[in-house]
Amino acid sequence: MPRILIIDDETSIRRTLREILEYEKYQIDDAASGMEGLQLLQDQEYDVILCDIKMPQMDGIETLEAVRRVTETPVVMISGHGTIDTAVEAIKKGAYDYISKPPDLNRLLITLRNALDKSSLLTETRALKKVVNRKYEMIGDSPAMLHIKQMVQKVAPTGARVLITGENGTGKELVARQLYELSTRSHAPFIEVNCAAIPSELIESQLFGHEKGSFTSAIKQRKGDFELAHGGTLFLDEIGDMSLSAQAKVLRALQENKITRVGGEKEIAVDVRIIAATNKNLRQEIEAGRFREDLYHRISVIVIEVPPLRERLEDIPPLVRHFVEIICHAQGKAVPVFTEDAMEELKQYKWTGNIRELHNATERLVILGGTTIDREDVMRYARPLNH
Numbered sequence: 046m047p048r049i050l051i052i053d054d055e056t057s058i059r060r061t062l063r064e065i066l067e068y069e070k071y072q073i074d075d076a077a078s079g080m081e082g083l084q085l086l087q088d089q090e091y092d093v094i095l096c097d098i099k100m101p102q103m104d105g106i107e108t109l110e111a112v113r114r115v116t117e118t119p120v121v122m123i124s125g126h127g128t129i130d131t132a133v134e135a136i137k138k139g140a141y142d143y144i145s146k147p148p149d150l151n152r153l154l155i156t157l158r159n160a161l162d163k164s165s166l167l168t169e170t171r172a173l174k175k176v177v178n179r180k181y182e183m184i185g186d187s188p189a190m191l192h193i194k195q196m197v198q199k200v201a202p203t204g205a206r207v208l209i210t211g212e213n214g215t216g217k218e219l220v221a222r223q224l225y226e227l228s229t230r231s232h233a234p235f236i237e238v239n240c241a242a243i244p245s246e247l248i249e250s251q252l253f254g255h256e257k258g259s260f261t262s263a264i265k266q267r268k269g270d271f272e273l274a275h276g277g278t279l280f281l282d283e284i285g286d287m288s289l290s291a292q293a294k295v296l297r298a299l300q301e302n303k304i305t306r307v308g309g310e311k312e313i314a315v316d317v318r319i320i321a322a323t324n325k326n327l328r329q330e331i332e333a334g335r336f337r338e339d340l341y342h343r344i345s346v347i348v349i350e351v352p353p354l355r356e357r358l359e360d361i362p363p364l365v366r367h368f369v370e371i372i373c374h375a376q377g378k379a380v381p382v383f384t385e386d387a388m389e390e391l392k393q394y395k396w397t398g399n400i401r402e403l404h405n406a407t408e409r410l411v412i413l414g415g416t417t418i419d420r421e422d423v424m425r426y427a428r429p430l431n432h
Contacts, residue, residue, distance in 0.1 A: 047071050048092055051095045054077055054078060062075075079105070119142075124146060201224045210327075213324050215353055234274050252294070253305065278319075283323055285324070391427065
């Protein structure tokens with residue numbers, strides 16, 4: 046049953062609204078002031094809030110602003126002294142809608158139904174985001190992982206450029222995602238570019254876009270990833286594989302916060318946070334003439350090194366449990382129990398493919414093993430090829 050909070054200093058209005066809405070099968074709480082309403086919000090979640098504008102001490106607009114700081118719940122403002130300016134101000138401050146007193150019953154019920162639809166959508170979105178966040182969660186309490194988590198907590202809100210280093214499969218993308226999720230840009234786009242997967246002749250078009258006719262296959266204008274990430278975060282994965290030509294253009298973009306599309310002349314202002322990752326030793330790449338030193342200094346304000354799995358074996362049990370939960374949920378299977386011997390056996394392997402290889406081995410165990418996974422199962426199904 047949807048729960049609605051009514052905030053109004055007039056007892057008669059609260060009583061009337063309660064009677065109408067309880068008849069319509071809504072669950073109602075009411076408050077005689079903005080402060081009282083905010084206290085109720087600390088202990089209870091609501092699907093919609095109805096709030097009067099003209100109230101003593103803390104008026105409706107002030108209450109709306111305070112509500113917006115603690116919840117996304119739709120707020121419908123109600124006032125008997127309303128003007129267009131008041132309605133516009135309320136909407137600008139985050140109100141879902143505005144209704145005049147005395148409220149027309151049909152208008153009120155339609156507005157409530159629409160607000161409840163929005164509330165349901167917000168709940169679904171939050172649930173989906175939890176699933177996504179779970180997918181990108183950094184698992185492990187080893188000293189190395191605790192250090193990385195602390196670094197991420199400190200660095201994420203600052204907007205500093207970050208270079209993430211580590212072997213393939215160690216979870217560099219997870220670190221990048223956490224930096225994004227905990228940043229002030231988390232509401233804006235997160236655009237990922239795998240520099241190793243894009244041919245060198247196309248990387249500039251991918252990053253900076255192109256104008257129609259700028260090359261043979263450019264049949265229409267295309268925005269590049271710098272433009273698409275405007276206001277947000279651009280993750281340059283495997284940046285060590287980027288061509289020197291593209292490196293020069295990326296350096297210019299970072300220096301001037303402007304880009305020019307391939308085949309174009311117009312400069313386009315861009316505001317992006319750069320997070321880069323590589324499995325290469327960029328110092329060695331610089332000495333070999335394959336990576337620009339000036340770009341290295343631009344992207345490495347903060348360097349986070351992700352250790353290989355063999356250097357944090359104590360993280361294997363929580364990683365396996367995390368993978369099992371996700372895999373079983375996706376496949377609709379019961380969660381198997383791993384014996385201590387099974388976990389110890391998993392710690393004996395080299396895992397040259399790191400976390401990615403451990404994930405694949407765990408999935409094999411879930412599919413091929415039984416309700417209990419023991420040491421023999423691990424040796425039969427999860428032993429790495431290189432062991």
